[in-house]
Amino acid sequence: MNKVLMSGNNVIAEAAIRAGCRFYAGYPITPQNELTEYMAEHMRNAESGVFIQSESEVAAINMIAGAAATGVRVMTSSSSPGISLKQEGISSMAACELPGIIVNIMRGGPGLGNIRPSQGDYFQATRGGGHGDYRTIVIAPATGQELADLTMDAFDLADKYRTPVMILADGMMGQMMEPVIFKKPTPRQYPEKFMLRGAGTGKSKFIRGLLLDPIDSEEHNWKLARKYEVITKNETLHEEHRVDDADLVIVAYGTAARIAKGAIKRLRDHGMKVGLFRPITLWPFPELKLRALSAKVKDYLVFEMSTGQMLEDVRLALQGYANIEFHGRPGGAVPTPAELANVVAKIYDRKD
Amino acid sequence: MAKIVFKHPQSLKENIYHYCPGCGHSIVHRLVAEVIDEMGIRGITIGVPPAGCAVLAYNYFDVDMIEAPHGRGPAMASAIKRCLPDRVVFSYQGDGDLAAIGIAESLHAANRGENITVIFINNAVYGMTGGQMAPTTLLNQRTTTSPAGRKKELDGHPVKVSEIFSQLGGTTYIERCSVSSPAGVNKTKKAIRKAFQCQIDGLGFSMVEILSLCPTNWKMSSIDSCKWIDDVLSKEFPPGIYKDNIAEAKNTAEAAP
Amino acid sequence: MIVKTIFSGFGGQGVLMMGISLANSAMSKGYHVTYLPAYGAEMRGGTANCTVAVGDEEIASPVASEPDYLIVMNLPSLFTFQNKVSAGGSIFINSSIIDARPNRQDVKTICVPCADMAQELGNNRVANIIMMGAFIKKSNVVSPDIYLKNLETIMGSRKKTLAEINRKAFAAGFDYIKD
Numbered sequence: 001m002n003k004v005l006m007s008g009n010n011v012i013a014e015a016a017i018r019a020g021c022r023f024y025a026g027y028p029i030t031p032q033n034e035l036t037e038y039m040a041e042h043m044r045n046a047e048s049g050v051f052i053q054s055e056s057e058v059a060a061i062n063m064i065a066g067a068a069a070t071g072v073r074v075m076t077s078s079s080s081p082g083i084s085l086k087q088e089g090i091s092s093m094a095a096c097e098l099p100g101i102i103v104n105i106m107r108g109g110p111g112l113g114n115i116r117p118s119q120g121d122y123f124q125a126t127r128g129g130g131h132g133d134y135r136t137i138v139i140a141p142a143t144g145q146e147l148a149d150l151t152m153d154a155f156d157l158a159d160k161y162r163t164p165v166m167i168l169a170d171g172m173m174g175q176m177m178e179p180v181i182f183k184k185p186t187p188r189q190y191p192e193k194f195m196l197r198g199a200g201t202g203k204s205k206f207i208r209g210l211l212l213d214p215i216d217s218e219e220h221n222w223k224l225a226r227k228y229e230v231i232t233k234n235e236t237l238h239e240e241h242r243v244d245d246a247d248l249v250i251v252a253y254g255t256a257a258r259i260a261k262g263a264i265k266r267l268r269d270h271g272m273k274v275g276l277f278r279p280i281t282l283w284p285f286p287e288l289k290l291r292a293l294s295a296k297v298k299d300y301l302v303f304e305m306s307t308g309q310m311l312e313d314v315r316l317a318l319q320g321y322a323n324i325e326f327h328g329r330p331g332g333a334v335p336t337p338a339e340l341a342n343v344v345a346k347i348y349d350r351k352d
Numbered sequence: 353m354a355k356i357v358f359k360h361p362q363s364l365k366e367n368i369y370h371y372c373p374g375c376g377h378s379i380v381h382r383l384v385a386e387v388i389d390e391m392g393i394r395g396i397t398i399g400v401p402p403a404g405c406a407v408l409a410y411n412y413f414d415v416d417m418i419e420a421p422h423g424r425g426p427a428m429a430s431a432i433k434r435c436l437p438d439r440v441v442f443s444y445q446g447d448g449d450l451a452a453i454g455i456a457e458s459l460h461a462a463n464r465g466e467n468i469t470v471i472f473i474n475n476a477v478y479g480m481t482g483g484q485m486a487p488t489t490l491l492n493q494r495t496t497t498s499p500a501g502r503k504k505e506l507d508g509h510p511v512k513v514s515e516i517f518s519q520l521g522g523t524t525y526i527e528r529c530s531v532s533s534p535a536g537v538n539k540t541k542k543a544i545r546k547a548f549q550c551q552i553d554g555l556g557f558s559m560v561e562i563l564s565l566c567p568t569n570w571k572m573s574s575i576d577s578c579k580w581i582d583d584v585l586s587k588e589f590p591p592g593i594y595k596d597n598i599a600e601a602k603n604t605a606e607a608a609p
Numbered sequence: 610m611i612v613k614t615i616f617s618g619f620g621g622q623g624v625l626m627m628g629i630s631l632a633n634s635a636m637s638k639g640y641h642v643t644y645l646p647a648y649g650a651e652m653r654g655g656t657a658n659c660t661v662a663v664g665d666e667e668i669a670s671p672v673a674s675e676p677d678y679l680i681v682m683n684l685p686s687l688f689t690f691q692n693k694v695s696a697g698g699s700i701f702i703n704s705s706i707i708d709a710r711p712n713r714q715d716v717k718t719i720c721v722p723c724a725d726m727a728q729e730l731g732n733n734r735v736a737n738i739i740m741m742g743a744f745i746k747k748s749n750v751v752s753p754d755i756y757l758k759n760l761e762t763i764m765g766s767r768k769k770t771l772a773e774i775n776r777k778a779f780a781a782g783f784d785y786i787k788d
């Protein structure tokens with residue numbers, strides 16, 4: 001398979017189709033339009049592929065819920081304001097245990113904000129976002145290649161746990177072109193018994209989230225909670241970069257992590273031993289991995305393109321065992337590696 | 353041997369309805385189930401119940417069903433039908449569900465000409481949440497959120513869904529019926545059957561709007577409720593066929609290579 | 610080695626195409642590359658820019674704190690980006706329409722009257738390819754052959770005449786730079 005130079009938005013769409021996604025619904029919003037446009041062109045060419053430009057994000061998420069119920073692999077995508085509208089359906093999919101992929105190519109917020117890359121939706125993504133006691137698996141790729149690989153993996157995870165999975169990236173990841181190689185997808189394993197395809201001559205089924213009896217509902221909530229525990233135990237992903245000899249470690253994900261890597265190179269050139277801890281799954285957060293690192297490294301800088309959201313998870317993970325500083329650029333501002341390097345250098349000097 | 357003229361439809365489970373006595377939902381459920389039986393489509397039918405009094409419809413219909421969030425039934429049904437074009441897919445919706453929170457999903461599914469059937473229960477109130485004003489509430493009708501009666505200046509006008517939807521290029525068959533009399537019930541059943549047939553023939557979007565009793569929130573007896581539908585509600589929402597392009601759609605379908 | 614270049618100009622001058630063609634060529638030579646366009650509202654009001662990074666190691670940040678090269682096709686771009694260029698870096702100027710020059714002493718300035726040259730070639734639209742000729746000669750990021758081959762692939766080699774004029778334009782820019 002050859003390397004191809006593709007924008008992140010197109011990579012996600014192509015990876016989804018290769019992974020067997022056969023239903024996509026979406027509503028235009030910058031900076032993710034290329035994803036919808038790619039699907040419009042290519043999904044309809046895929047065998048039994050369905051593309052619908054929905055009337056709203058609300059409709060889109062409910063369309064993929066319906067399609068998922070029939071046993072088809074499904075995806076929808078949007079950017080921050082549209083993801084707010086999808087929360088109703090995400091909660092509903094979690095409740096009904098329907099697998100599906102939601103892509104959020106984040107932009108500046110709150111409100112309409114702007115269309116620049118941002119990471120302000122971390123809380124919304126990792127804390128559930130919609131109403132009720134549920135979690136969404138959240139994957140935060142940082143390179144074009146990861147967008148390709150992790151999009152494919154996301155479908156397997158969604159099926160395995162019958163739960164919605166979010167791919168959380170930002171305008172920069174969506175717009176940037178990088179060379180990627182698409183891997184061979186693994187064959188799908190999704191039992192027929194979860195699919196709603198008409199009762200035939202057998203017993204009819206129904207899928208619902210409404211559980212009027214509080215005891216039934218409580219049991220359903222605990223059942224979901226047990227599932228989330230298994231996911232937390234088995235599915236965290238992270239990267240450690242130059243932490244072995246590090247005196248200070250930057251914690252960052254997605255685009256911010258790439259900027260951090262650029263900064264680390266500069267800092268290392270000046271003899272400062274700085275490394276990177278990059279969560280790849282944001283929920284489940286690689287909490288134990290980060291805590292383990294704190295046995296060696298005592299100083300951390302959380303860097304986010306927000307006012308400090310993942311910061312809370314880092315604090316929970318480090319539990320006061322290490323010093324935590326924060327640098328944030330919210331609202332669509334993207335710092336350069338040089339700027340971040342300056343910030344880190346100041347902290348690094350102060351540290352001794 | 354005596355001829356059986358009345359029996360429990362196969363496509364209805366044995367469960368006892370939770371609906372109030374005299375509720376129109378009970379009648380319409382039965383009609384839909386009878387049609388499914390008569391057409392022999394139980395095994396290929398997928399239903400989408402709404403948020404509304406009919407939220408538990410999956411406890412009654414013995415066909416595959418998936419609950420939709422409030423108003424989103426047509427979006428779900430569209431997707432299900434696109435994924436499974438040879439199944440019969442219907443969305444069952446109240447007036448709040450269809451004409452307020454879900455007007456966008458409903459109108460656009462209709463306008464896309466999705467090959468689905470919508471069973472639309474117009475009872476002029478929000479039944480489930482306790483009788484609040486619905487988009488279909490009549491002017492001057494008292495509800496819990498229009499205690500002095502619906503005022504056009506503040507609350508707008510009753511939304512005439514069949515009239516509006518019949519204007520959309522995507523719709524094929526739209527009829528408004530009423531279950532306030534035996535004749536009305538028979539007509540309604542015919543309309544439901546016609547709508548399902550329209551879908552099975554692949555002819556596009558069909559909807560049956562049904563003027564339906566809500567004695568509880570109207571604070572009337574069942575008999576008075578029937579009278580109110582005939583004397584008042586059906587004046588604002590006249591029953592009748594609002595669109596029937598079935599023959600035309602058939603011709604186009606046959607003419608297509 | 611990591612080389613970062615910013616291409617900037619009016620929408621319609623083909624600056625995004627300049628970036629994509631460079632990124633594709635470098636990729637085909639096995640380099641790591643990133644191509645980062647400005648997008649959306651930024652593109653309204655007629656300006657466009659993109660950043661291309663080419664390296665023989667993984668490219669950490671696609672953002673250029675200090676680009677090695679800056680190609681400006683219009684005046685506003687010069688003002689926007691000239692102060693970012695790294696000391697010792699180079700600024701390529703479309704001198705047909707830009708009279709101003711960088712107010713920095715620590716960068717090299719290469720003036721290419723690419724719009725006039727394009728007119729001479731009888732095709733106003735190839736000013737960007739002429740500039741790419743000059744840029745490739747100076748920067749040596751990829752060889753001219755590789756660049757032209759990739760240019761044809763991404764332009765779609767359907768139109769022979771287009772390939773021909775692009776070749777001519779590229780050669781004109783390449784030869785304009787005397788070393």
Ligand SMILES: Cc1ncc(C[n+]2csc(CCOP(=O)(O)OP(=O)(O)O)c2C)c(N)n1
Nearest residue numbers: 403404405422446447448449477478479480
């Ligand atoms: C997002 C959301 N908002 C509000 C509700 C509460 N709710 C449930 S049913 C309903 C109205 C139902 O009225 P209608 O659609 O007319 O159905 P009916 O009960 O009259 O048959 C409302 C407001 C909800 N379930 N979801």
Ligand code: SF4
Nearest residue numbers: 371372375405479566
């Ligand atoms: S409240 Fe009205 S619509 Fe709901 S079940 Fe009772 S009678 Fe029927």
Ligand SMILES: [Mg+2]
Nearest residue numbers: 446447477479
């Ligand atoms: Mg109602």
